[in-house]
Amino acid sequence: MGVRIGVGRLAGAVINEGGIGVIASVGLADIDKTLNAGYIEDSECKLVDEIRIARSITGSKGPLGVNVMVALTNYESLVRTAVKEGVDLIISGAGLPLRLPAYVDEKTALVPVVSSGRALKLVMKTWRSKYDRVPDAIILEGPLCGGHLGFSYEQIEHPETCSIDKILAEAREVLGEEHKRIPLIAAEGVTCRADIDRYLAMGFAGVQIGTRFICTAESGMERKGQEHYIRACAGDVTVVQSPVGLPVRVLRSPLVERMLSGQREKFKCPYKCLITCDMKKVPFCIAQALLAAREGDWENGLFMTGCNVDPITQITTVKEFIAELLQEANV
Ligand SMILES: Cc1cc2nc3c(=O)[nH]c(=O)nc-3n(C[C@H](O)[C@H](O)[C@H](O)COP(=O)(O)O)c2cc1C
Structure with missing residues (x-):
């Protein structure tokens, strides 16, 4: 989660509890110091710093990913930097990551983020024909999720028309038999184990969690x-x-x-x-x-969020939150 909410510290903590840790690469450069020049270089350096922070927390173990938004001017440079640092996966959305395979090696897993079968079809077709690659996993973002949304306002007003189960059905149709090999990950509103179980029952292989992690001790957001x-x-x-x-x-x-x-x-x-x-x-x-x-500046801040904020009532550590998810699973 950008900007600087889900970075090295949060990613490292998630990995230590058995998850995949993800660093948001957007907005890491020091804007004031790079007023005249050096934004791209500073963005690269700060991304390397965050990757190393995560690695130092985990002892270099566990799957570490970097999220790079397609809409960024320095998209290619951030992807190449993450790959050079040896991260395990690149997650990419906020636009269609059609050129992503051109910037990575074969070892790096690629995970596009899409919100419709149509978008997925275009990614699959382009990656196959131009790069002979298919995604290693696919994140499906539903209309109630946090951050930027790949939906029209009309769809957002009527989320039932593009609900995540509908997107899942579309994705399966696009993938055909391949849907058994490519894990599909649900991203929308997970705050407790019941949410995860619901997605697993629908046929998803896992979940991506955003908003709930904002209120963890390891998140980059100020108290x-x-x-x-x-x-x-x-x-x-x-x-x-x-x-x-x-x-x-x-x-x-x-x-x-x-x-x-x-x-x-x-x-x-x-x-x-x-x-x-x-x-x-x-x-x-x-x-x-x-x-x-x-920084917690209520007057001037843009506080991105998912719809499911009601269950967020306190700040916990990542360890506590994930233990809660696992404990509920054993009940
Ligand atoms: C504060 C915030 C920042 C986010 N930043 C990014 C980002 O940098 N790149 C991205 O692809 N998605 C971003 N997202 C979307 C999340 O990755 C995730 O898919 C989404 O939040 C899942 O829904 P949830 O928030 O209901 O859990 C962000 C979401 C939030 C709430």
């Missing part, structure tokens, strides 16, 4: 920021247009209210971090707003 998630209920969650060019699900914060009332924030664009962002048109800088959220 002040975490408290907004603890206080929040489902009614505080809304969807707005992101400079990424996709709808994004967020907590209704003062920044969101200002944006919805048509106001534009004053900002400088130190580096055009998103391919899709037109700084003359967008109402705020998403990099700055996500960094503000990470």
Whole structure:
């Protein structure tokens, strides 16, 4: 989870409890120090730092992944950096990762994130014909999940029309017999064991968890920021247009209210971090707003979230949270 929420410390802690740890590569560079130059190089260095932090926590054991958003201007450089550092997998969405196989070696597992059978079909066709590769696993994000959404506003208003079980059926149709070989991972609203069991019963091989990890001791978000998630209920969650060019699900914060009332924030664009962002048109800088959220700045932060915030009532360690998931499994 970007920006700087799910990085080395959280990824390392998840791996130590038996999960796959994922580092979000977006927004790691020091924006102030790279005002004039050096954004790409600093992004690479900071990604290497986070990978090494995770490795030092786990003793270099366990599966470590890096998430790279397709919409990033420095997409290729981040993927290549992660591969050079020997990470086990690259997860890539927020756009279609059609060129991803061109930037990796054969050892690195590739996990695209999609929200429809149509998107998956395009990824499969391109990867097969151009690179002779198929995904090593596929993450299916449902319409209620956190962060950027691969759905239209109409679909988001009627999530039953594009629910995760429908996406699963579409994915299976696209994959045919191959669906037995490629693990499908559900990403939407997991906060407890019952959620996981529901997805396993549907036929998913695993889950990706976002929002619930924000309120862990190992998350990069400051305590002040975490408290907004603890206080929040489902009614505080809304969807707005992101400079990424996709709808994004967020907590209704003062920044969101200002944006919805048509106001534009004053900002400088130190580096055009998103391919899709037109700084003359967008109402705020998403990099700055996500960094503000990470620091707990309620006035100016953009607090990305999934729909399922009601069960998040306290900050726990990753160890406690995962033990809870495993214990409930044995009951
Ligand atoms: C704060 C936040 C940051 C996120 N950052 C990223 C990101 O950098 N890249 C990405 O592909 N998905 C990102 N996501 C989406 C998650 O990876 C995940 O798929 C989603 O949150 C799952 O739904 P859940 O939050 O309901 O568990 C983010 C989600 C949240 C809530």
